[in-house]
Amino acid sequence: MRAWYRSWRVALRIARRDAWRFKGRSFLVLAMIALPILGVSAADLTLRSAQLSPAESLTRQIGGADARVKDLDLGGVPVMQDPADALSYTTAKDYGDGAWPSGAGDLAAALPAGTRTLSDTSAQVSLRTTHGILDTEVRELAADDPLAKGILRPVEGRFPAAAHEVAATTHFLKASGLRVGSELTARDLGTKYRIVGSYELPDALGTDQVDLRPGALLGPLRTALAAKGLPPFTADTSRLVGVPGGRGFTWNMVRTANAHGFSALSRAVVLHPPARADVPYFRHNSPSPGGDGVVVTSILVTVVGLAMLEICLLAGPAFAVGARRSRRQLGLVGANGGDRRHIRAVVLGGGVVIGAASAVVGTVAGVALTFALRPVLEGAIGRRFGHFTVHPAELLAIAGLAVLTGVLAAIVPAVTASRQTVLSSLTGRRGVRRSSRVLPALGLAAVVLGAAVAVYGSAVSNRPAVVVAGSALAELGFVALTPALVGLFGRLGRLLPLSPRLALRDAVRNRGRTAPAVAAVLAAVAGTVAVSTYAASSDAQERAAYQPALPHGAVFVLTGSGGGRDAAAARTAVVKSLPVRLRANVDRIQIGAASCNEYSYEPGCGHVEIDVPKAHQCPMWTYGESGREVRLTTAQRRAYASDPRCRDEAGSDVAGGILVGDANLLRVLGIHDPAAEHALAAGRAVSLARRNLSTDGGSTVALRVYADMAKTQAALDKGERPESTLVTLPATEVAGDPAAYGVQLLMSPATARAAHLGAVPYGGYYTTSSPPTGAQQQRADAAVADLGSSVTLHIEKGYTSHYGIVLLSLGLFAGLITLGAAGIATGLAQTDAEADLKTLAAVGAPDRVRRTLSGFQCGVVAAMGVVLGSLAGVLPSIGLRLTERRSELAGYRQDLARGLADGKVPHVPIVVPWGTLALLLVAVPVGAALLAAAVTRSQRSLSRRAAT
Structure with missing residues (x-):
């Protein structure tokens, strides 16, 4: 020892x-x-x-506090919850498809006697800033109360102590342009509040939030919105609980709160959880x-x-x-x-x-x-x-x-x-x-076995991990084969000039330092090629699946809430910010009060939809007299999956597919049909899909109007047919089969009034004289953002690849690894072959030989590693894509059997990123050689060669 x-x-x-x-x-x-x-x-x-x-x-x-208690609005019915997660809960009774209970629970019965509570209420509210309007979370919590200590971390000033004071997060102050001491107001409310301090949320530093005393803003704002007939906001309320006596909020107290429809996050229970059996x-x-x-x-x-x-x-x-x-x-x-x-x-x-x-x-x-x-x-x-x-x-x-x-x-x-x-x-x-014969044999066996495992994973198994494991084994086999493959590259030396021949001979003779460098480049390039091929293939798949919302370069701005009060301002913002060429203002059909949103299920808010003739409906989505879906056999669903009537139902409609406007909308959508424009001016509706027209000559279209969506949903939940009325309009079909971009039916304001259909401003569609620049789009986004969160602005730019920067980054990463590995190998080669370089100088070799030899030594290592890495990297990406193709086809067949497929076979292409490969195969080795040659000194030293 x-x-x-x-x-x-x-x-x-x-x-x-x-x-x-x-x-x-x-x-x-x-x-x-x-x-x-x-x-x-x-x-x-x-x-x-x-x-x-x-x-x-x-x-x-x-x-x-000892706990945070929240009413689950289930009418006080008993619930069961995870002791450590108040959001993980379920009702004690399974209601299935029946009507779920709703309503407030009894807080007094849920908490022990003598418990002190502190309300914590928050809601999203539009606040006015120096830049316009910012949708912000408003919180009403007495942050200076001992029960709330630690939730908000003060940064500057103090927390509000009066109803007219407010504190704000540092992120909100930065985004809004305000500061401590500024005045703050809410949209639709004239009350001014003074910012007296700033704070941060330790778990969410990027949150825009302001804090006030309970009842200081949300209550008056709700009253102001109701007075204006505007829809109310949704608030979330919970209560911080302090139990007297310092005993904490025990598990039995949590069970009592659960029995009255409340969830509770308790400090005592989280720190000392009950047994799972309890x-x-x-x-x-x-x-x-x-x-x-x-x-x-x-x-x-x-x-x-x-x-x-x-x-x-x-x-x-x-x-x-x-x-x-x-x-x-x-x-x-x-x-x-x-x-x-x-x-x-x-x-x-x-x-x-x-x-x-x-x-x-x-x-x-x-x-x-x-x-x-x-x-x-x-x-x-x-x-x-x-x-x-x-x-x-x-x-x-x-x-x-x-x-x-x-x-x-x-x-x-x-x-x-x-x-x-x-x-x-x-x-x-x-x-x-002599080179080892065992290592190449093991490497070849690993390559064959890894390839077989990867092929099995892609052709038989549905587990991508099998493909990854096989590819990793194959890559390790390539690493083990590197010395032998370097020797095979050496046979190309007879075809090369002097300097590259010397560099290749030196690389082959000194495989101990060449092979690891080549293997390092191989590993980096293989990973890059694998990820690049997978990314390029996914990019091609997403490009094929992309559905434009508008013709290229067109714009729309839409408001779906507030009764269209922001529509005029939104239209003006677009016209001022973008190079608008053609403008088409549009309205939407409004059933019920003006305050009803586009898709509102509030009582008194209705809905209108196109009543497609039964002969034109997809058989997979037909309903019987009771309102329930008609049961079809698997064979029928397979047959109907490729039915054109079913494929036509794919896509997302704008405002239910029904808009009120003029012929300019057709032109913005790229539809040029004089007959349809004349029909629209004559009071006829224009249908952009043949399936909407009646079967008796195709001269009318029917609209089904539901007066109250709350009642409609309740009837559907009971399996009953909801009450509705039918409105028939004269209609004309647009010639050809145009891309409608979510618009199915267009009518003029006069036609809507004649049919007693109310309309509210919705927004506008625009064509542009030139593609909007980044600065123009930023101005438009800022102008629309100032109006609040209910305005949608879309500029159609076509499909934008999300993988371009990924491919570029991977190429640069592999290039840096290649340059580093090749540079290390070149430096070691020069150190190791100093005697040979001195001999070259002694026999009269020109000065440039040392520089060119160094460059070719670096280039040879880079080239060999890149070539081998590219071959090794293609295998895993192809295997993974084949696995995904099999998985998506299996899912498609299952959906087809259940009638959920739309008849489109999944498209899972395999695309080779030729640009990245060109960068790796050509640019990187050439760049490595030139860089090595540039940094190598051309010295002609005649010092004595060491004796050997």
Whole structure:
């Protein structure tokens, strides 16, 4: 034991001295290992610090209260809940398809006697800012009350103490242009409020919110909206609860609240949960298996493993060259009685020394940077840390990962150095080295087996993990085959000029440093090609499925609520902001009060829809006299799935497909039909779909009017046919089969009035003289945003790829890895072949030979890695796309059997990203060669060549 300790102590001393002598090479390897360690340690600290303890999380949710209680508006019927999650609940009785209870519960009966409560109410309200109007969450909570302490974190000033005071989040002040001391008003309410302080929500730093005293704004605003006939907002109310005596809100109290239709988040219950057997919710609701943690762990292990492989492949040649340059020193170890294990220990000691130094540098830098950048990290994740958490065991494990990586990178050079004889080490001769035949055989077997597994996963199994596993095995096989493949590339040397031939010969002769660099490039490029091919294929699929809402370059602005009060302002905003060429104002049919929204189920609000003749209806969606869906056999559904009547029902209609306007709308939609325009002017409705017209000559269209959607929905829930009236209009069909973009029927205002159909302003459709620029669109968005959240502005730009930046980023990433790996290999080659370069200079080689040789050495490594990586990367992406195709086809067949399919076979293409491949196959190797040649000095040194 003592001899082992002494030998390793000497080995580490030699390795430390050697690392200090060759600082450039040591720093290169140290940086390669330390940078990932820095990132991993910083990520660990960030995640641990952002992970709140149960007590910290409760303080942010319920402040200093014992519990937060919420009425579930179920009429007080008993419920069952998860003790740790008040939002996970279910009624004690299963109501099925029947009428679910509604109404307020009895708060006094739900809480113990003597309990103190504090209301917490919030709603979305439009507030006036310096820029216009901003839709903001208004909260009415007495934040200075001890029960609420910790929910809102003060930043500047104080919390409101009077009804006319308000505090706002820092994010709202930044977005609104206001500050502490400014006045704030709400839309539709003339009361002015003074901003007396700012605060932040620790769990949601990016929230726009203002806080007032209870009843200060929401109550008066609701009264003002009712006076104007406008729809009310929806408020969410809960209560903070303080139980007397300091006993807390126990599990029995939670059960009592549940029995009266309330859910409760209790501090005592979360910190000391009851047994699962005592929780009725768990007896009726089995938790889903926690497979997400396993998936995340598998992904993390895979990423860490690939990162370690990449580092080992890049750092291994550096240790190999270092061992060769220290071969005389290693020979002296052998000459003085050292055996192979001592030589291995010296080289492995280099890995330990560099790994330990990398662990210290990376871990310390990670801790320091995370601590210094804490505000930046909190802003990035959108929440405050609970406290700066350091887990020494985890940091030590990360540091051990650095040491392990250094040792793994030095294993192969250590074994190679230990196999050299003492004589060859002292003389500097390398001898005759034969390539291993076992490694290529194992690599070929891995490639074949991995490809077979990937093919099985894509052709038989529905699990993408099988394809990924097979592809990973095949990629590892390619890595093992790299030395043999490098030798095959060497046969091309006879066809090349002098400099590239020398570079290729050097790469083949020194596979110990060439093959790992090529393998590193292979791994990076393979991943890039796989992701790029998958992204390009997904992009093509999304492009084919994209359905434009308007002709290219056209614009619409629509208001679906508020009785059309914002329509005029929205139309003006579009005209002022965009290069409008043709304008078409449109209205929508309004059934009921003017305050009813477009799709409102409030009592007294109705709805109108086109009554399609039965002969034109899709048989899969027909209903009997009782209002229930007609049952069809599987064979009938399969036959009807491809029926044109069923395909026509796909798509999204605007305002139920019925608009009130003039002929300009047809022109905006790209429809040029003089007959339809004349018919519209003559008082006839214009149908943009043949299926809407009557079967007796096609001269009329029927509209079904439901006066009260609340009653309509209640009748449908009972399986009854709801009450409605039928309105028949003279109609004309638009010639051809135009793209209607969600518009099925157009009528003039006079036609709507003649049919006793009320209409309210809806918005406008526009064509533009030129495609709107980014600045013009921003102005339009800002102008519309100032009107509130109920206005929709759409500028049709066609399909926009979301993968362009992804493909570019992947190409740049692979290019950087390739340049780095090729540059490392080139630098090591120059260091390793210094004697050969001096010989070239001695025999009269021109100055440019050194530069061109360096460039071709770098280009050769990059080219070989890129070619092999491209071949290896295509397999997983194709396998995954084939798996998705099989999965979507299976889902389509199931939907077809149930009558849910629309007759369109899923389109899952496989697209090769030729642009990315061209960048990798041509631009990256050429760029690497030119860069290496540019940074290499052309020196003609005639110093004495070392004896060999």
